[in-house]
Amino acid sequence: MVATTFTTFFVALNSASLTAAWASSGLNLPIPFFRIMFSLSFMFGGFLLFIEVDSLGSSPSLYRSSASTQTSRRMTGFVAVLFALQFLSWFSQPSPHSGPHPIPALMRKADLSHEMWLRQAGRSRNVNEAAKEYRRRYGRDPPPRFDRWFDFAAARGSLVIDDFDSMHEDLVPFWSLSPGDIRLRAFESISNNWNYIGGLQIRKGKTTITPHMPETHRWMVEAMEQMIEPFAIHLPDMDIPFNVNDEPRSAVYWHEMQGRLDIGLNPNQLPARDNGDFQPDRSWIPVPQESIEETRYRDATFHKTFYSYGSVACHPNSRARTERYWDLRYSCAQCRADHTQGLFVANWTAAADPCHQPDLADSHGLHLSPSTFRGTNELMPVFSQSKTHGYHDILYPSPWNYIDKSVYKPTEQDPDFEFADKESTLFWRGTATDGMSVGNGVWRGMLRQRLVHMINNATDSDESLVLLPSSYPSGSTIDGSGAYESSYKYHSIKPSTLREHLSASFGVVDHIQRCAWSDCEVQEREFRPDTHTQLDFQSHWRYKYLMDVDGAGFSGRFLPFLQSRSLPFKAGLAREWWDSRVTAWRHFVPVDVRFAELWSLLAYFAGYPEDASARDPADKTSRWVVRPHDDEARRIALEGRAWADKVLRKEDMEIYMFRLL
Numbered sequence: 001m002v003a004t005t006f007t008t009f010f011v012a013l014n015s016a017s018l019t020a021a022w023a024s025s026g027l028n029l030p031i032p033f034f035r036i037m038f039s040l041s042f043m044f045g046g047f048l049l050f051i052e053v054d055s056l057g058s059s060p061s062l063y064r065s066s067a068s069t070q071t072s073r074r075m076t077g078f079v080a081v082l083f084a085l086q087f088l089s090w091f092s093q094p095s096p097h098s099g100p101h102p103i104p105a106l107m108r109k110a111d112l113s114h115e116m117w118l119r120q121a122g123r124s125r126n127v128n129e130a131a132k133e134y135r136r137r138y139g140r141d142p143p144p145r146f147d148r149w150f151d152f153a154a155a156r157g158s159l160v161i162d163d164f165d166s167m168h169e170d171l172v173p174f175w176s177l178s179p180g181d182i183r184l185r186a187f188e189s190i191s192n193n194w195n196y197i198g199g200l201q202i203r204k205g206k207t208t209i210t211p212h213m214p215e216t217h218r219w220m221v222e223a224m225e226q227m228i229e230p231f232a233i234h235l236p237d238m239d240i241p242f243n244v245n246d247e248p249r250s251a252v253y254w255h256e257m258q259g260r261l262d263i264g265l266n267p268n269q270l271p272a273r274d275n276g277d278f279q280p281d282r283s284w285i286p287v288p289q290e291s292i293e294e295t296r297y298r299d300a301t302f303h304k305t306f307y308s309y310g311s312v313a314c315h316p317n318s319r320a321r322t323e324r325y326w327d328l329r330y331s332c333a334q335c336r337a338d339h340t341q342g343l344f345v346a347n348w349t350a351a352a353d354p355c356h357q358p359d360l361a362d363s364h365g366l367h368l369s370p371s372t373f374r375g376t377n378e379l380m381p382v383f384s385q386s387k388t389h390g391y392h393d394i395l396y397p398s399p400w401n402y403i404d405k406s407v408y409k410p411t412e413q414d415p416d417f418e419f420a421d422k423e424s425t426l427f428w429r430g431t432a433t434d435g436m437s438v439g440n441g442v443w444r445g446m447l448r449q450r451l452v453h454m455i456n457n458a459t460d461s462d463e464s465l466v467l468l469p470s471s472y473p474s475g476s477t478i479d480g481s482g483a484y485e486s487s488y489k490y491h492s493i494k495p496s497t498l499r500e501h502l503s504a505s506f507g508v509v510d511h512i513q514r515c516a517w518s519d520c521e522v523q524e525r526e527f528r529p530d531t532h533t534q535l536d537f538q539s540h541w542r543y544k545y546l547m548d549v550d551g552a553g554f555s556g557r558f559l560p561f562l563q564s565r566s567l568p569f570k571a572g573l574a575r576e577w578w579d580s581r582v583t584a585w586r587h588f589v590p591v592d593v594r595f596a597e598l599w600s601l602l603a604y605f606a607g608y609p610e611d612a613s614a615r616d617p618a619d620k621t622s623r624w625v626v627r628p629h630d631d632e633a634r635r636i637a638l639e640g641r642a643w644a645d646k647v648l649r650k651e652d653m654e655i656y657m658f659r660l661l
């Protein structure tokens with residue numbers, strides 16, 4: 001008994017310490033050492049087990065009765081199998097520290113999942129098939145006038161007819177509210193001007209903007225009138241609350257949400273409805289001219305919102321709700337382990353899930369110190385352009401993109417060259433606006449500041465791990481002949497060396513915004529916005545690699561980046577209406593919000609030259625440690641461009657909005 005307990009304990013202890021050491025090591029511990037320790041402890045445990053079973057026999061002697069010999073034979077077999085398994089796993093799993101580069105495999109997986117998605121996204125050829133598929137997927141009848149939607153979508157050549165799963169997920173919880181309650185919550189949201197929620201009213205197919213619309217954001221709801229206009233006559237009467245802030249609003253606690261999902265996902269519990277048209281008799285509460293007093297939203301502007309909003313939708317035992325990540329000088333390697341392969345993002349959906357990432361509390365302006373935040377823990381029917389996982393706002397296509405606030409429109413001075421003719425540089429210009437730093441130094445955690453600091457200002461004491469051929473720095477150079485390294489591992493490299501070998505141009509432009517007191521000066525000194533002039537948006541197309549990163553909410557530039565011939569690298573937590581249509585590693589390059597892999601990505605796509613002065617991929621005399629993967633980069637850039645032309649057109653925004661309403 002003692003031996004069994006000991007064995008179990010020993011094995012458990014070893015596997016736990018192995019996993020912990022592995023995960024927290026930032027990937028530079030000698031893993032083979034741990035593997036050997038693990039195997040030895042496993043063998044030792046097996047040996048103890050073996051002895052114990054032997055000692056169960058009545059005679060302590062080595063010569064036993066036949067019954068106990070049989071037991072011991074069985075045990076020997078068992079232990080042998082354990083050894084064999086351990087041995088196999090030891091040799092068959094490539095160590096994450098030395099092996100093939102993960103990017104080709106990630107690209108292949110992305111192709112596969114994109115093909116699979118595509119095959120089921122628009123299979124229905126007529127409205128009957130579409131309705132049948134709707135019932136199969138969502139367990140309920142499609143809404144009245146579904147046929148008008150189908151005709152609208154088909155006439156505009158929509159590739160996506162069946163897969164609106166993410167829209168469904170947004171809406172499911174609302175089935176737990178009565179129609180009257182939804183109307184009340186919408187009324188409250190749009191009738192108090194403090195809420196910063198603008199109302200759009202539809203009556204008999206005509207749209208009107210309700211009172212209490214913040215003037216600064218009137219353009220947003222006007223753009224929505226434009227988007228809705230082509231199909232407004234098919235819509236029932238409704239009041240739509242549009243969140244005019246960038247930050248999302250409604251985050252419901254896990255327990256409450258489980259109850260709501262139970263109702264929403266189980267159509268048997270839903271009120272019976274007519275099969276005919278929408279019910280005409282809806283008792284609307286008229287929006288008063290005078291702002292109402294009551295509100296369910298609370299102000300958390302400049303406050304850490306992660307614990308009362310950002311993570312409340314996570315299970316109470318999840319890491320986000322039970323752990324705090326304190327050591328902010330180092331990025332939390334364990335927090336990214338669930339969604340990365342090595343340092344690279346392997347699951348873009350999971351990368352935005354806060355539940356296993358307690359460090360997000362201090363890594364993004366929205367969670368750390370939003371510059372405007374009026375949120376609630378109640379389920380509110382509020383429409384937002386983007387949200388992070390954990391919020392329950394209803395996503396809708398961004399009016400920013402619909403009316404071309406940032407647009408892909410190359411000009412004569414700023415043409416969009418063929419990929420090969422672009423400059424091999426990773427480029428970002430912008431303002432540091434994901435959150436507000438009010439003299440407490442929190443800007444140091446914010447996404448954009450961390451990014452620019454890492455590229456421009458990290459000092460040599462902060463070495464970065466970069467995935468380069470295992471044999472680097474000796475004997476790894478490739479001459480252009482096409483042969484290249486098949487074994488890579490992470491090397492610690494000084495930022496100054498990386499800046500010499502890889503070309504990245506990052507700059508905070510204009511002046512430091514969203515700061516107060518000392519935080520303005522300190523950031524001015526750090527980022528020197530005066531040294532970076534603001535450029536015309538169209539000059540982006542000069543560069544092969546375009547960095548895209550969240551602002552206070554989503555980044556309005558991503559769509560034009562995708563439409564261009566350049567390759568977007570995207571980092572952030574904000575997700576938009578198109579999230580399930582666009583596939584990371586097929587249409588763009590995903591980047592973790594800790595940016596640990598950013599240099600490795602650039603080294604892979606742009607190439608890592610042996611000699612820092614010869615890093616032009618077009619230069620035939622350059623010698624490479626990692627050859628430039630121009631073909632792969634161009635492929636993703638062009639796939640993204642072609643795909644945006646198919647499923648992210650303005651027509652697609654209208655089709656999505658029609659179906660949503």
Ligand SMILES: *[C@@H]1O[C@H](CO)[C@@H](O)[C@H](O)[C@H]1NC(C)=O
Nearest residue numbers: 113346347348349350351353
């Ligand atoms: C990615 O993560 C999501 C959410 O965490 C999960 O549902 C999905 O199955 C994962 N996808 C893959 C391919 O592992």
Ligand SMILES: *[C@@H]1O[C@H](CO)[C@@H](O)[C@H](O)[C@H]1NC(C)=O
Nearest residue numbers: 456457458525526527528531
């Ligand atoms: C950070 O980098 C920028 C751009 O290279 C430079 O202008 C600035 O002086 C640096 N700041 C510090 C504090 O070194």
